[in-house]
Amino acid sequence: MKATALAHPNIALVKYWGKRDEALILPHQSSLSLTLAPMSVSTTVEFGAVSSDQVEINGHTAKGSERERVLRVLDVVRSETGGRLGPARMVSRGDFPAAAGLASSAAGFAALAVAARAAAGLPAEPKAASILARLGSGSACRSVQGGICEWRRGERADGADSYAVQRFEAGHWPELRMVVAIVNRDEKEVKSRDGMKHTVDTSPYYPAWVKDAEAEVPRAVEIIQRKDLQALGELAERNAWRMHATSLGAQPPLCYLHANTLGLIEHLREQRKKGTPVWFTLDAGPNPVLLTDAAHEVAAEALARACGAVDVVRCVPGGDAVLKSEHLF
Ligand code: PMV
Numbered sequence: 409m410k411a412t413a414l415a416h417p418n419i420a421l422v423k424y425w426g427k428r429d430e431a432l433i434l435p436h437q438s439s440l441s442l443t444l445a446p447m448s449v450s451t452t453v454e455f456g457a458v459s460s461d462q463v464e465i466n467g468h469t470a471k472g473s474e475r476e477r478v479l480r481v482l483d484v485v486r487s488e489t490g491g492r493l494g495p496a497r498m499v500s501r502g503d504f505p506a507a508a509g510l511a512s513s514a515a516g517f518a519a520l521a522v523a524a525r526a527a528a529g530l531p532a533e534p535k536a537a538s539i540l541a542r543l544g545s546g547s548a549c550r551s552v553q554g555g556i557c558e559w560r561r562g563e564r565a566d567g568a569d570s571y572a573v574q575r576f577e578a579g580h581w582p583e584l585r586m587v588v589a590i591v592n593r594d595e596k597e598v599k600s601r602d603g604m605k606h607t608v609d610t611s612p613y614y615p616a617w618v619k620d621a622e623a624e625v626p627r628a629v630e631i632i633q634r635k636d637l638q639a640l641g642e643l644a645e646r647n648a649w650r651m652h653a654t655s656l657g658a659q660p661p662l663c664y665l666h667a668n669t670l671g672l673i674e675h676l677r678e679q680r681k682k683g684t685p686v687w688f689t690l691d692a693g694p695n696p697v698l699l700t701d702a703a704h705e706v707a708a709e710a711l712a713r714a715c716g717a718v719d720v721v722r723c724v725p726g727g728d729a730v731l732k733s734e735h736l737f
Contacts, residue, residue, distance in 0.1 A: 409454055409455045409456050409457070409493070409527055409528075409529075410452065410453070410454035410455075410457075410527055410735060411452070411453060411454075411523045411524075411526035411527040411731060411735075412450060412451065412452040412453075412523055412731065412732045412733075412734065412735045412736060413450070413451055413518075413519045413520075413522035413523035413526065413729055413730065413731050413732065414448050414449070414450045414451075414519060414729065414730055414732055415448060415449055415451075415515045415516075415518035415519035415522065415551050415552065415729035416443045416444055416445055416447060416448050416515055416518075416551060416554065416726035416727070416729075417443075417444050417447055417449075417504075417510045417511065417512065417514050417515040417551060418441040418442060418443045418444060418514055418515075418547065418550045418551050418557065418726075419441055419442055419444060419510070419586055419689060419691070419697050419723075420439050420440065420441040420547065420550070420689070420691070421440050421441060421442060421628055421640065421643065421644045421647065421689060421699075422438070422439050422440040422441075422621055422624045422625050422628055422643075422644075422647050423439055423621065423647060423648065423651045423689075423691070424437070424439035424546055424547060424559060425437075425604050425607065425617065425621070425651045425654065426604045426605075426607060426608040426614065426617075426618070426654075427546070427604065427605070427608070428561075429565070429567070430605070432543070432566070432567040432570075433542050433543060433545070433546045433567075434561070434562065434567050434570050435546060435559065435561050435570070436561065436608070436618045437561055437617075437618045437621045437622045438558060438559060438560050438561045438621075438622055438625045439547075439550070439558070439559045439621070439625070440556065440557070440558045440559075440575070440625050440628050440629070441547070441550045441556070441557055441559075442555070442556055442584065442586060442725060443550070443551060443553070443554045443555060443556075443557065443578065443725065443726040443727070444510070444586060444723040444724070444725070444726050445578075445723065445724050445725065445726030445727065446723070446724070446726075447502070447503060447504045447510065447515070447721070447723070448502070448503055448515060448519075448726075449500060449501065449502040449503075449504075449512055449515035449516045449518075449519045450500070450501055450502075450503075450519060450732065450736060451498065451499070451500040451501075451516065451519035451520045451523045451736070452497075452498070452499050452500075452523060452735045452736040452737055453482070453496055453497070453498050453520065453523040453524045453526075453527040454496065454497050454498075454527060454735075454737075455486075455493035455494055455495070455496050455527055455528060456493060456494040456495070457497060458495050458496070458497045459495060460495050461479055461482070461495050461496050461497075461498075462495075462496070462497045462498065463475050463478045463479070463498050464498065464499045464500070465478075465500045465501075465516070466500070466501055466502060467501075477517075477544050477545070478498060478520060478544065480543055480544065481517065481520055481521060481524060481540055481541075481543055481544045482496050482498070482524055484540060484543060485524045485525060485528045485530070485540070486528075488528070488530065489528050489529070489530065493528055496524075496527075497737065498520065498524075499736040499737050500516055500519065500520065500736075501736060502515065502516065510588060510721070511545075511547070511600075511691070513544070513545040513547070513548060514545060514547040514548045514550065514551045515548075515551050516544075516545075516548070517541045517544030517545045517548030517551075518537070518541045518548045518549075518551035518552045518729050519729060520541070520544060521537045521538075521540035521541035521544070521548070521552065522537050522541075522552065522729045522730075522731065523731070524540070525537055525540065526731055532731070534552050534553055534573075534574070534728075535571050535573075537552045537729070538550075538552045538553075538559075538571035538572045539567065539568070539570070539571045542559075542567070542570065542571065546559075547559075549570075549571055549572045550572040551729065552572065552728070552729050553572065553573075553574040553728045553729070554574070554577065554578045554725070554726050554727035554728045555574055555575070555576045555577040555578040555579075555580060555725055555726075555727075556574070556575045556576040556580070556581075556629075556632055556725075557572040557573065557574050557575065558572060558573055558575050558625060558629070559571070559572040560572070560573065561622070574728075575629055575632070576632055576633075578725035578726060578727050579725075580632070580635075580725075581632065581635050581725065582702075582724070582725060583701045583702040583703070584637075584699075584701060584724075584725055585699070585700050585701055585702055585704075585705040585708070585722065585723065585724060586697050586698065586699060586722075586723045587697070587698040587700065587705055587708040587709055587712060587720060587721070587722050587723070588695065588697050588698075588720065588721040588722075588723065589672060589695060589696050589697070589698060589712035589715075589717040589720055590695050590717055590718050590719040590720070590721075591666065591668040591669055591671075591672060591694055591695055591696070591712075591715070591716055591717050591718070592666050592668065592669075592693075592694045592695065592718075593718060593719075596664065596692065596693045596694070598662060598664075598692075599692075600691070600692040603655060603662055603664070603692050604692075606655075606658055606662060607654050607655045607657075607658045607662065609658075610658045610659040611654045611655065611657040611658040611659075612657060613653060613654045613657040614654050617650055617651065617653075617654045620650060621647065621650070621651075624643060624647055627643060628640065628643055631643060637685055637699075637700070637701055638685065640687075640699065641685070641686070641687025641699050642687065644687055644688070644689040644699055645687050645688060645689070647689070648688065648689045648690040652664060652665065652690065655692075664690070664692050664693055664694060665690075665694060666694040668694070668715065668716050669690070669694045669695070669696060671715050671716070672688070672696055672711075672712060672715040672716075672717070673688060673696065675711060675714070675715050676688055676696075676698070676711070679707075679711055684700075684704055684707055684708075684711070685700060685701065685704055686698050686699070686700040686704060686707070686708045686711065687699045687700075696712075698711075698712060705722050709722060
């Protein structure tokens, strides 16, 4: 009745941006991401040993929507097993550097899904765990497995065909690097969840985004297959720009970019002209993630720092979410 899992975060190369179903977290388009090591989140779940549900994240008792999202995942497991499991205790802890600037929710919900299924005695199935993780946070469905994962949008109204599949193992391209450049530590004003809804509802560019992003996924897979860093960098940059363009076109406009975000992007362009193979991607926030290879990760870090990055985190391709024998309680 007790299990612990560890999962890594991921960064999308083709972003997920916008839901067709808010409750089930079903996207309008497919997306593709790289799972990132060494950062991870570990989560322990135990059913039946407490009198009411207890949710603790990074040393704090979770409240409000944070707690509800966790209970939602646990409730699905409870109903799948006929309601015999009882109240749950869940403790989750991330080892991210405080300023990593990476959303821990993807790793957190992937670890929760894998741990909750194991604690309930359900078999280890990446597809079922991905669907479960998706109910907590969309991008979490791509953190159940390592390497490069594709979240297929699916067609069904119940979400049974909307989950992530692994396209390449972490060992396919071990020299690939992502360098997170923290240029601004402030909490963003508009969360991804709200920003994407506002964009879907008001941006005239949104339908074009959906069509374009869907077509980019197979192109990205083909590029990764042949390990073409320049082609992947160019694809990642244009996909990030197009995602941000939809939000800039919303009413009222939504801009996640800061002055120093643009400063770093401009500097990257100059460095590329001088022969450094480094590109960026950008989630719904001001901090670029640089895409490069092992031979240039130190140069990428130096470049980010020269542009005012207050913190830099160097990442390598990460592996699957795994069960661990040491529990958090
Ligand atoms: O899963 P959420 O609700 O945190 O949304 C993630 C959205 C982006 O990070 C901007 C893109 C992505 O695909 O991860």
